Amino acid sequence: MAGSSRAPVGVLALQGDFREHLAVLGRLGADAVAVRRPEEIEAVSGLVIPGGESSVMDKLARTFGVADVVRRRIAEGLPVYGTCAGMIMLADTVLDGIRGQQSFGGLDVAVRRNAFGAQTESFEADLEVPELGDPPVHAVFIRAPVVAELGPRARALAALPDGTVVAVEQGALLGTSFHPEMTDELRFHRYFLDKVAVSSAGSSRP
Numbered sequence: 001m002a003g004s005s006r007a008p009v010g011v012l013a014l015q016g017d018f019r020e021h022l023a024v025l026g027r028l029g030a031d032a033v034a035v036r037r038p039e040e041i042e043a044v045s046g047l048v049i050p051g052g053e054s055s056v057m058d059k060l061a062r063t064f065g066v067a068d069v070v071r072r073r074i075a076e077g078l079p080v081y082g083t084c085a086g087m088i089m090l091a092d093t094v095l096d097g098i099r100g101q102q103s104f105g106g107l108d109v110a111v112r113r114n115a116f117g118a119q120t121e122s123f124e125a126d127l128e129v130p131e132l133g134d135p136p137v138h139a140v141f142i143r144a145p146v147v148a149e150l151g152p153r154a155r156a157l158a159a160l161p162d163g164t165v166v167a168v169e170q171g172a173l174l175g176t177s178f179h180p181e182m183t184d185e186l187r188f189h190r191y192f193l194d195k196v197a198v199s200s201a202g203s204s205r206p
């Protein structure tokens, strides 16, 4: 059937916790591959951008010549899921970046890096995510960014009790401030794979 010949889902493996994402996608039965080179990124049906350090990921992406390919594929509608640093890479605007820091963009949001400061380097919280239903998502935040401004094209999926937005979607794009790949939480990746399936079905239509 069509499923067996579908292009794999890529996990951007320049830097960060890409192995954890590959493991989660594998548990969900997806054909997931680590990608680093432009031609590898051309061939995927969806892309996960892992957590790590966005300023380093940005430099590596430009050095290895993948930034422009990722940007173009996002503009063409490629489903992309970014966690933490990956969400920073997806944001149209990055606040508190290092000098000259760039993102791929695509998500109509302004994201603030390291938004919880040195006092609260990491913490965990249970989040209601109506789109995913019960139970709440146990979210792990590590030097996490937040969505400081939500543009009209983006939609909040989850917020902290004080209203700070920490998960967003916009069409085929998905971003979370936290790391579902580090816990037993599979629902965000499944939600993302649903976007990949919809996108792949659309593009193979005659």
Ligand code: GLN
Pocket: 050, 051, 052, 053, 054, 055, 083, 084, 085, 086, 088, 113, 114, 142, 143, 144, 145
């Ligand atoms: N603080 C990191 C950055 O700016 C993100 C941290 C993470 O991905 N866990 O990229």
